[in-house]
Amino acid sequence: MSLRKNWDLTTRSYGPTRPFDGAQAPTIPEALKTIAQAANSTVSEFPQIDPDICIVNYYTNSGKLGLHQDKDESKSSINQGLPFISISIGDTAEFMFGDTRDKGKATKIDLESGDVLILGGESRLLFHGISHVKTNTTPTWLKEATGLRPGRINLTFRQVLASY
Ligand SMILES: O=C(O)CCC(=O)C(=O)O
Numbered sequence: 001m002s003l004r005k006n007w008d009l010t011t012r013s014y015g016p017t018r019p020f021d022g023a024q025a026p027t028i029p030e031a032l033k034t035i036a037q038a039a040n041s042t043v044s045e046f047p048q049i050d051p052d053i054c055i056v057n058y059y060t061n062s063g064k065l066g067l068h069q070d071k072d073e074s075k076s077s078i079n080q081g082l083p084f085i086s087i088s089i090g091d092t093a094e095f096m097f098g099d100t101r102d103k104g105k106a107t108k109i110d111l112e113s114g115d116v117l118i119l120g121g122e123s124r125l126l127f128h129g130i131s132h133v134k135t136n137t138t139p140t141w142l143k144e145a146t147g148l149r150p151g152r153i154n155l156t157f158r159q160v161l162a163s164y
């Protein structure tokens with residue numbers, strides 16, 4: 001699902017409403033936006049964004065995401081190197097990134113629950129993806145406090161500067 005704007009995975013495009021029922025996307029909770037912007041401000045090399053979309057992805061324990069570049073935002077957003085800010089919640093994921101779509105050459109790091117990753121400036125168009133989600137790695141306190149089901153939630157905040 002996405003917040004504030006709609007992201008249509010099928011057409012890889014941003015829009016004001018969900019095409020299948022015309023509904024407006026819910027707003028981005030201020031508390032989440034504050035966390036993303038605070039993280040953004042710790043990296044002085046990257047411009048500060050005012051997020052106009054938050055995409056929420058849920059990965060089951062067999063979830064993956066192939067190596068890709070995020071380049072569906074407006075030219076202006078990409079050319080300015082506006083960062084996207086990613087927050088991971090739940091099970092740990094192995095995140096891959098590199099200069100090409102070659103999985104064998106990608107660097108792999110674990111993204112644990114609570115980790116924040118920011119790609120911006122020169123790293124904005126890095127290839128990246130999720131090779132796998134590690135079963136049963138959600139912190140116990142989080143599972144107990146929220147009843148979170150197995151898997152991983154990822155929130156990405158962007159300023160797509162859409163022109164529609
Ligand atoms: O789940 C992640 O950490 C990456 C998500 C991603 O690359 C995307 O939404 O474009």
Ligand SMILES: [Fe+2]
Nearest residue numbers: 068069070128
């Ligand atoms: Fe991405």
